[in-house]
Amino acid sequence: MLKKLIKIVAISMISTTIVFAANFNAQAEKDRKAFVDYFLKKFENPVANRDKYFPYVPLKELKKDYIYPLKFQDFQDGPLSWYRPSKEQFAEINDFPPYEIPVDDGEELFNKPFANGKTYASCFPNPAIKQNYPYYDVHRDEIVTIGMAVNECRVINGEKPLKYGKGDLAKVVAYLAVKSRGKKIDIKIPNENAAKAYEAGKKLFYKQRGYLAISCNECHVKSAGKRIRAEALSPALGATTQMPVYRIKWGGLGTLQRRLAGCVKDTGSEKPKMQSKPLKELAYFLTYMSNGMKLFGPDTRK
Amino acid sequence: MISVKKLLAIAIMSAISTTVVNAASNEALVKEGRKVFVTKKQGNCLACHAVQGDPSIPQTGDIGPKLANLDAYPKAYLFEKIWDPNKTVPNTLMPPMGRSHKITKHQIDALVAYLQATTKSK
Numbered sequence: 001m002l003k004k005l006i007k008i009v010a011i012s013m014i015s016t017t018i019v020f021a022a023n024f025n026a027q028a029e030k031d032r033k034a035f036v037d038y039f040l041k042k043f044e045n046p047v048a049n050r051d052k053y054f055p056y057v058p059l060k061e062l063k064k065d066y067i068y069p070l071k072f073q074d075f076q077d078g079p080l081s082w083y084r085p086s087k088e089q090f091a092e093i094n095d096f097p098p099y100e101i102p103v104d105d106g107e108e109l110f111n112k113p114f115a116n117g118k119t120y121a122s123c124f125p126n127p128a129i130k131q132n133y134p135y136y137d138v139h140r141d142e143i144v145t146i147g148m149a150v151n152e153c154r155v156i157n158g159e160k161p162l163k164y165g166k167g168d169l170a171k172v173v174a175y176l177a178v179k180s181r182g183k184k185i186d187i188k189i190p191n192e193n194a195a196k197a198y199e200a201g202k203k204l205f206y207k208q209r210g211y212l213a214i215s216c217n218e219c220h221v222k223s224a225g226k227r228i229r230a231e232a233l234s235p236a237l238g239a240t241t242q243m244p245v246y247r248i249k250w251g252g253l254g255t256l257q258r259r260l261a262g263c264v265k266d267t268g269s270e271k272p273k274m275q276s277k278p279l280k281e282l283a284y285f286l287t288y289m290s291n292g293m294k295l296f297g298p299d300t301r302k
Numbered sequence: 303m304i305s306v307k308k309l310l311a312i313a314i315m316s317a318i319s320t321t322v323v324n325a326a327s328n329e330a331l332v333k334e335g336r337k338v339f340v341t342k343k344q345g346n347c348l349a350c351h352a353v354q355g356d357p358s359i360p361q362t363g364d365i366g367p368k369l370a371n372l373d374a375y376p377k378a379y380l381f382e383k384i385w386d387p388n389k390t391v392p393n394t395l396m397p398p399m400g401r402s403h404k405i406t407k408h409q410i411d412a413l414v415a416y417l418q419a420t421t422k423s424k
Contacts, residue, residue, distance in 0.1 A: 056367045211404045212397040213388075223365045223395060228349045230361040268404075 025189035028198050028288055035221075035289050036072065039237040042225060043070035043082055057226060066225075075238030076296050082225050083232035090300055099174060099246035099298045102253050106175030109168060114157045120172065123153035130173075130180035131295055134284050135187065136194035143197055143280040146173055147255055164274035165258035170244045174253055177244060177297040185241065185295060187288040201285025204278055205236075210268025216282075219263075231302070240287045242299035249302060256283055328415060335416025338409045345405055345413060350396070355420045365395055371423035380414045 042053045046066045054062060065084045067074075080087040110120045110127070121127075133146035150172050151161035162169040189195050205216045216236065219228065224235035243256040250258075257274050260282055265271040272279045338345040340359055352362040354370035372380060383390060385400030385407075399405045405413075 054364075057364045061364075211402040212399070213402060214395070214397050218395050226365045227363040228365055229363045231363075268402075 024191055024195045025198075027195070028189055031202065032289055032291060035237060038221070039075060039224070039235050040070070040072065043068050043074075043235075045069060046082075046225065054225065072292075073294060075235055075290075076241040076293060078238060078242055078299070079232045079234035079301070081235065081238065083227075086232050093300055097246075098248070098300055099253060102171045102246065103174045103178055103298065105168075106171035106173070106178075109172050110175050114154070114159050116158055118157050120150070120153055122157070123149070124176070127176050127179040128183055130177050130297075131183035131186050134280060134287060136190055136197060136284070138190050138194070141193055143277075143284050145257070145275065145280060145283065146176065147257065148275060150176075164255070165261070166250070166252060166254050170253035170255050170258075173255055174244050174298045177295065180295050181297070183295050185287060185290050185293050187284070187291055189288070197281050198285055198288060200278070201281035201283070204282045205285055209264070212268045214267050216263065236286065236289065238290050238293055240283070240290055241293050241295050242297040244298050245301045246298060247301045253298065256287075260286075328419075331412045331415040332419045333416075334409075335412035335414070336420075338405060338413055339416060344409065345399065347413070353417070353420055355422065369417060370421050372421045373418045374423050375418075377414050377418070380417065381410055384410045384413055 042049070046054050046057075046068055047059070047062050050057070050059065050062060067082050067084050067087065070081055074081050077087070080090055113119050130146060133149065134143050136142075137144045147164050147169055150169060151164075154161055162172075189198055208215045208218075219233055220236040220239065223233050226233055240256055243259070244253045245259065246253050257279055260279060261272050261274065264279075336356070339347045339353070342349075348359050348362045350363045350366035352364070352368040353359055354368060384405075386398040387394045387396040388398055397404075400407065400410050
């Protein structure tokens with residue numbers, strides 16, 4: 001009898017722990033489902049649902065220029081997912097993808113021995129890892145981005161860290177991205193502090209900022225699928241799948257954080273520093289929202 | 303002594319010239335307003351709005367409605383709308399460019415003049 005009782009108690013304790021463990025991402029999962037659902041509905045049939053989602057877009061343009069219905073994975077194309085003129089233009093540009101040379105450079109850097117004779121492969125024996133970044137490191141109690149991982153690999157091998165956001169660092173990340181193509185984004189929220197970091201990122205995403213009092217949400221959720229001047233606004237769903245990107249404006253590669261920092265600045269706020277806590281939290285949140293989507297970076301952008 | 307006739311003439315002249323000056327300054331205001339509308343570092347309104355009656359503005363966005371028939375609104379309403387659009391539409395995507403001091407009161411007057419002169423209802 002007592003034995004039975006102990007067993008029940010033990011089982012219920014175990015299940016409570018499981019429930020608790022699963023709980024850290026309960027809110028995030030709720031958010032993510034609502035997020036995905038919004039985008040799938042919005043891009044199911046823009047012509048039929050014009051009043052609800054695209055009231056000011058001329059019907060003619062909706063019929064001619066919009067690609068729909070969009071399925072979950074289609075959002076990997078960012079601003080090209082829904083806007084036919086951009087999609088066609090970039091399909092042409094990608095006949096000879098401008099990111100190809102930087103990716104080759106990245107591969108070379110990856111395999112080139114450091115002064116101590118080791119290579120990046122000593123840290124990344126399997127380079128198909130981008131789907132897990134950024135991740136919350138419970139021991140260090142902070143978000144670790146893929147750029148940080150690259151630089152930490154250099155430092156433990158006695159090399160100087162690289163400048164974040166572009167250049168050689170972006171090239172190595174681009175090589176890792178190519179190796180991770182087809183892997184599904186898998187961001188975890190392992191403990192309470194991770195859940196807090198997620199919430200902080202979420203807050204930044206929805207916060208109206210700068211003299212324009214505008215938020216990421218307004219441009220990349222509410223206005224996703226509309227144009228700001230000639231630029232087709234990308235849906236926030238899938239926003240990180242294609243990173244790093246080669247931007248014609250930059251004349252080179254840039255990482256997710258470089259892109260995010262630019263958008264923060266464009267809304268009239270101060271440009272945040274690379275690898276600063278808020279920027280990492282924003283990236284953590286945004287990447288979590290695309291969980292389950294296949295990676296296919298790098299890609300080309302305006 | 304100035305004759306009544308002469309006085310009258312002066313009065314009429316000055317009345318005419320005021321009108322002339324007004325028309326001229328309104329024209330300048332309209333021109334200035336258009337510039338504020340299309341300049342990125344000023345209003346940057348074209349990012350979101352096309353304008354009825356001014357199809358020559360290149361590459362307008364479509365986040366906001368095509369601005370049309372705005373002469374039907376009182377000037378004060380339009381001023382308020384541009385100064386802080388959240389007052390009329392609490393959750394609007396349109397930024398409060400007056401309230402946040404991105405453009406001046408004078409520039410908003412110019413925008414209103416431009417929009418009312420250009421988007422005339424038929």
